Amino acid sequence: xxxxxxxxxxxxxxxxxxxxxxxxxxxxxxxxxxxxxxxxxxxxxxxxxxxxxxxxxxxxxxxxxxxxxxxxxxxxxxxxxxxxxxxxxxxxxxxxxxxxxxxxxxxxxxxxxxxxxxxxxxxxxxxxxxxxxxxxxxxxxxxxxxxxxxxxxxxxxxxxxxxxxxxxxxxxxxxxxxxxxxxxxxxxxxxxxxxxxxxxxxxxxxxxxxxxxxxxxxxxxxxxxxxxxxxxxxxxxxxxxxxxxxxxxxxxxxxxxxxxxxxxxxxxxxxxxxxxxxxxxxxxxxxxxxxxxxxxxxxxxxxxxxxxxxxxxxxxxxxxxxxx
Ligand code: GTR
Numbered sequence: 378x379x380x381x382x383x384x385x386x387x388x389x390x391x392x393x394x395x396x397x398x399x400x401x402x403x404x405x406x407x408x409x410x411x412x413x414x415x416x417x418x419x420x421x422x423x424x425x426x427x428x429x430x431x432x433x434x435x436x437x438x439x440x441x442x443x444x445x446x447x448x449x450x451x452x453x454x455x456x457x458x459x460x461x462x463x464x465x466x467x468x469x470x471x472x473x474x475x476x477x478x479x480x481x482x483x484x485x486x487x488x489x490x491x492x493x494x495x496x497x498x499x500x501x502x503x504x505x506x507x508x509x510x511x512x513x514x515x516x517x518x519x520x521x522x523x524x525x526x527x528x529x530x531x532x533x534x535x536x537x538x539x540x541x542x543x544x545x546x547x548x549x550x551x552x553x554x555x556x557x558x559x560x561x562x563x564x565x566x567x568x569x570x571x572x573x574x575x576x577x578x579x580x581x582x583x584x585x586x587x588x589x590x591x592x593x594x595x596x597x598x599x600x601x602x603x604x605x606x607x608x609x610x611x612x613x614x615x616x617x618x619x620x621x622x623x624x625x626x627x628x629x630x631x632x633x634x635x636x637x638x639x640x641x642x643x644x645x646x647x648x649x650x651x652x653x654x655x656x657x658x659x660x661x662x663x664x665x666x667x668x669x670x671x672x673x674x675x676x677x678x679x680x681x682x683x684x685x686x687x688x689x690x691x692x693x694x695x696x697x698x699x700x701x
Contacts, residue, residue, distance in 0.1 A: 399427070399435035401627070403619065405461035406450040408567050410441040413591055414649050415463045415518055418642035419613065425634040434627060436461070446566035448547055455511045457618025465520055465611045467546030475506025477684050478693050482554050483674045485608040485697070488521055492643065494700045495610050499693070511617040515635025518613055519646045520585055522605035527581025528574055528598040531665050535559065535672050544570050544582040553680045554606070558673070567592070574598050583607070587646070590653035595662040602665045604673055613638070 405423075407416045416438060423436030444450055444459065448468045453459040466476045478484065479499070485491040494500065495517040504514040525532060525543065532538060538560040545551035547564040555562035563579050573579045574597040581598045583606070589595050613635055620628060658664060685694055 398432075400433045401623070402435045402437055403460035403615075403631075404437050404439060404444075405463065405613075406439050406442075406444045406454070406459050407463045408442045408447045408450070409588070410591055413440070413587065414642055414645035415611065415613075416440045417645055418518065418638045419461070419463055421641050422613075422634045422638040425637060426631060429630055429634065430627070434631070442568055446568055448566065454614060454616045457511075457616045459616065460619040461515070461613065461615045463518060463611065463613045465546065466609050467548045467551065469507075469612070470546075470548035470550050473503075473506045473510055473512075475503045477550055478690060479503065479697070480548070480550050480607070480609045481681060481684060482606045482677045483608075483670070484694070488519060488608055490700065491608050491610060492517075492519075494697050497700065499696060499700075507612070507614055508617070512614040513617055513620045515613045515615055515632060516639040516642075518611040518639065518642045520607075520609055520611045521587070521646060521650055523583050523585050523607040523609070524602055524604050525581060525583045525606070526589055526594065526598045526601040526662075528577075529580050529600070531600045531663060532602040532604075533665060533668065535676055541581070542579045544573060544579050550680070550684065553683055554677070557676050557678075557680050570594060571597060585650070586653040586657070587649045589662075590656050595657040595660060599662045600665065601657065601662055602668060604668045604670060606673060 405419050407413070407419065409416050419436060419438050423438065426434045426436055445453065447464045450459060450462045451464055451468055451472070454462040466480045469476045470480055479494070485494065500517055507514050525538070527541065527543070529541065530537065535558055538558050540560065542561045542563055543555055544565050545555060545562045547566070552562040552564060565573065570579075570582050571593055574581060574594065582594060584592070584594070589601060595601070615631070623631065654664065685691055
């Protein structure tokens with residue numbers, strides 16, 4: 378008991394020192410390393426929250442999967458072990474079905490189209506889906522466009538994918554996407570992808586240029602095909618348990634800072650995509666740009682048939698398409 382007390386006092390002092398004596402410290406997890414747009418946006422939010430609360434509320438960002446892989450971080454946030462998590466919609470697909478339609482391949486025409494949809498009523502409806510799983514949406518971030526990359530050969534058309542093995546995020550949507558393309562899906566955590574490509578367990582993976590760059594995957598898979606099959610949202614979510622501990626005033630403050638961090642993130646994103654493309658090209662990677670997306674879009678029909686099953690979901694797809 379005495380030992381426990383000493384331990385608690387010691388950790389309280391340490392926490393106080395580390396965070397500059399904040400009354401409330403929100404711990405936020407991200408799979409990406411420092412310098413990545415999502416990490417920097419949450420740090421920016423932390424600085425805002427601290428300033429706006431007169432130093433009372435702080436955010437501590439744990440980058441580079443320091444507290445576990447994305448799926449674990451999401452669970453920890455649901456249970457209130459972690460206060461916040463920034464993650465792709467992918468690992469939420471099986472948990473929060475409302476995230477599935479906006480994660481379908483080629484559902485958005487461009488990142489700008491995605492922003493318009495997510496910033497409007499559809500984004501609010503999806504937030505209710507997260508709320509049902511004890512997660513409070515603080516903002517929708519950006520994942521740009523995801524494309525295939527591999528260690529074997531330049532891919533220019535669907536037929537080139539035949540029989541190849543690609544890592545996908547742990548979501549049934551993407552397993553079905555790969556099947557529709559005639560390739561094999563291996564769902565696995567992000568942190569295992571590099572060594573799995575290196576050892577030939579998989580031929581490649583799919584991601585946006587900043588992730589392809591910062592994960593180092595370009596070192597082991599040099600062919601990047603700009604097919605842009607997935608333009609999908611990411612989310613900054615807070616644990617409902619942590620949210621409920623805040624006063625109504627502090628909730629409003631945190632929510633506003635989260636909202637304000639969205640344009641900051643999106644601006645950092647555009648710059649990072651350019652920087653990453655330049656970096657991987659300089660390191661010998663090949664970006665295959667001249668892709669006819671038509672056949673890729675057409676091949677997704679069975680995936681849509683599987684996930685857009687009710688008149689409500691069909692209506693959702695129509696509303697997304699109609700958003701200008
Ligand atoms: C990145 C995304 C991460 C993570 C990763 C992955 O683009 O920002 O949150 O989901 O992809 O593929 O696991």
